[in-house]
Amino acid sequence: MTSGRAVRVAQHSFLAALIGLVTVCGTASAQMAPEEASGGRYTFSWPYEAEDALKPRGGTTKGPPVTRVTEMTEAFQRLQAEGLSTFERDRRAILAMAGGYRASFDFLEVVGYPADYIPKAPYQSWGTEYVYVIADEGDFISLQHLLVMSIIDDEGEVRGPFINKHWRQDWHFEAAEAHTYRGANTWERTQRSKKARAGQWLQTVWQVDDSPRYAAWGEWQHEDEYSSWQGEETWRPLPRREYSVRDDYDALVGINRQTILPTGWVHEQRNEKVVVPSPDRMTRRLAMEYGVARYDRIQGYDFSEGDAYLEATAAFWGQVRDYWDRLLADHAVLHLKAQSDQASLFLPLFRRASEIAEGADYSSEANAAFVRETINGYLADAPERGGGY
Known part of the structure; x- marks a missing residue:
């Protein structure tokens, strides 16, 4: 990019x-x-x-x-x-x-x-x-x-x-x-x-x-x-x-x-x-x-920069989706502190994705930890997990 x-x-x-x-x-x-x-x-x-x-x-x-x-x-x-x-x-x-x-x-x-x-x-x-x-x-x-x-x-x-x-x-x-x-x-x-x-x-x-x-x-x-x-x-x-x-x-x-x-x-x-x-x-x-x-x-519209963004950030957003899936699998009832977009809770994820699209070289492990910490901050009662994420 x-x-x-x-x-x-x-x-x-x-x-x-x-x-x-x-x-x-x-x-x-x-x-x-x-x-x-x-x-x-x-x-x-x-x-x-x-x-x-x-x-x-x-x-x-x-x-x-x-x-x-x-x-x-x-x-x-x-x-x-x-x-x-x-x-x-x-x-x-x-x-x-x-x-x-x-x-x-x-x-x-x-x-x-x-x-x-x-x-x-x-x-x-x-x-x-x-x-x-x-x-x-x-x-x-x-x-x-x-x-x-x-x-x-x-x-x-x-x-x-x-x-x-x-x-x-x-x-x-x-x-x-x-x-x-x-x-x-x-x-x-x-x-x-x-x-x-x-x-x-x-x-x-x-x-x-x-x-x-x-x-x-x-x-x-x-x-x-x-x-x-x-x-x-x-x-x-x-x-x-x-x-x-x-x-x-x-x-x-x-x-x-x-x-x-x-x-x-x-x-x-x-x-x-x-x-x-x-x-x-x-x-x-x-x-x-x-x-x-x-x-x-x-x-005739040029969507190529969208293609490039999606390709560059695919692995990161995949980790985000996976963590939400795990939370939903683990919780019959999931309660958030606030609506994520209304409270701007999503901003750290968007900033991280932008840095990755810009060429930042974060490891998969670092991204997984970042995703876990960020999304747990959404939760009214953040789960305590061991291993994996």
Whole structure:
């Protein structure tokens, strides 16, 4: 990796964590900037509310133009092939999410439950993002999202690309158990009977530092025009786009649907915002929002610096994932001191990864010790372990 590239990775990984460009579950705090539009807009909103009060929030950055793919992708053609088993068609639907995209993210509250509820401004953002297949073991597939973003500054110059590790989605066929969010920074092991999980894929979503976020079982459905997966209702922590500006609710309770299309995919969410005083008690619902993330496949965009970052840091992030896996295996209930991104707990991991991408020569043993010490600092009660990590 060149020194210039390494500096950009290191600087942006640190600065983005501070100003909000590193985000959770597909949101990058920046104004959406499609080639066809001059700014964000909504045609489905609250028509009787003051326009200024409901102007979409997000950021102000814009990116250079990109070229969308307009022909059916090879991945979608493979998904539509005749004679596939249901299991293989499911796999190809998951693998079709890999590749380079221009992503847009839209969230709009559509219901306020209290009589005096005041609608909050919708949210829009964008990102250029590559989805990498980092594991494919047949009945287990892991997809790592990486932001590779260039922005246009006030003088009209293009800056970047800036590299940031983003969210991860794991898919496990007929998984027997998962840790699901219970509120109050607590994840609890949930088990599923063999009959109940038959034919289902467990999707587990992890935060930027590979800490847990949410998990749900669901089945893929395949049509001539698309393939889609919808999970059951799940709890999840607040995303960055919300906790940075909201303190009136504690968790999301939502349903996800991911739809694979000929030139990309769409992630839909229906989220209720709830007030939660304890892990096992939900007192009231505050509002409900719709969310749509569109991943439009693009061509001609240079993702090579993302490739280089992922290659340079693969072993380190593998150790991070392994340690989280061990903690989850050892704890039926895992309680963190705070939400990892909200409390900036992930910053040491991002700094270490940036140093490695820059060429720092840490031994595997030193990295393992660093990972153990850092992640144990997340825990309300850090485990005492001997040997290994």
